Amino acid sequence: MxxxxxxxxxxxxxxxxxxxxxxxxxxxxxxxxxxxxxxxxxxxxxxxxxxxxxxxxxxxxxxxxxxxxxxxxxxxxxxxxxxxxxxxxxxxxxxxxxxxxxxxxxxxxxxxxxxxxxxxxxxxxxxxxxAARCDPIGPARPAEPSPSVPRLTRRQYEVLTLTLQGHANKVIAHNLSMSEGTVKTHLSAVMRLYGVNNRVQLLREVERVGYRS
Missing domain, CATH: 3.40.50.2300 (Response regulator)
Structure with missing residues (x-):
């Protein structure tokens, strides 16, 4: 309860x-x-x-x-x-x-x-x-993506996109037809690339530098 x-x-x-x-x-x-x-x-x-x-x-x-x-x-x-x-x-x-x-x-x-x-x-x-604050290559839409923006695999990009929409791991796993454990693995890898420890920190960092595949 x-x-x-x-x-x-x-x-x-x-x-x-x-x-x-x-x-x-x-x-x-x-x-x-x-x-x-x-x-x-x-x-x-x-x-x-x-x-x-x-x-x-x-x-x-x-x-x-x-x-x-x-x-x-x-x-x-x-x-x-x-x-x-x-x-x-x-x-x-x-x-x-x-x-x-x-x-x-x-x-x-x-x-x-x-x-x-x-x-x-x-x-x-x-x-x-x-979408209003951060596009896939960063808030300022530079001509070339900044080197500071981690380059993600396709699956990491998909998991991150759904995470940024607020979905829990269980929902992401269902939407992407993968296990919840695989979602956690991808998300952990993305967090390491951004140098953060949790979802809120990840959201802040992505809002700051953007993300790309």
Whole structure:
């Protein structure tokens, strides 16, 4: 059963989202916080599976909040929830340590799907964010691909593309007709090429330098 923590400063939205999530049978407990200070007071006493954090909380910016949570609760995934779908907001929060980003225009079922993707080791992003910020040979579309962009095999390229879309290994394995173990092998090889240790770091690095086959 999922244990979910919602931090949002709008009472009606916060209460409505809590109620909606509690209607799903896989959700066990949902707690809410109206401020970042209330959130940080709850976390030492109760360990949720994930925090669903409003982008524009009072007192601290989202990047400041994420850095604090990463320092104090390093293994706790955070899904950013926002009215904004701007690529700069999405990428900025991922750089600060978020595990995913979803807009408030989304269905509650999609939010729950995002939670599951993240808890399964994936990164959840709104559709089109990677395409908007990073093409296959890098953000600036140079005449010649930069030597710093790792050259990937066809399979590594396919696995990376689906990873950047937020899919978990199980989904990637199904889509590419390979075993989940093979997906992990390809993904580990890609991470070594980029010099990173996890999916969030990989996303940031790909957004910075691009990727190519």
């Amino acid at each position: 999922l244990r979910l923590m919602i931090a949002d400063d709008h009472p009606i939205f916060r209460s409505g989202l809590k109620w909606a999530l509690e209607q799903f049978p896989e959700v066990g407990e949902v707690r809410v916080a109206s401020s970042f200070e209330e959130l940080t007071a709850i976390l030492p006493e109760w360990a949720p599976d994930i925090v669903i954090l409003d982008l524009n909380m009072p007192t601290l910016t989202a990047p400041e909040s994420l850095r604090y949570l990463r320092q104090r609760h390093g293994g706790l995934p955070v899904l950013i929830l926002s009215a904004s779908g701007e690529p700069d907001d999405v990428i900025g929060t991922l750089r600060a340590g978020a595990s995913g980003y979803i807009t408030k225009a989304s269905e509650v079922s999609e939010l729950l799907a995002a939670v599951k993707v993240i808890l399964d080791g994936g990164v959840f992003l709104p559709d089109g964010i990677i």
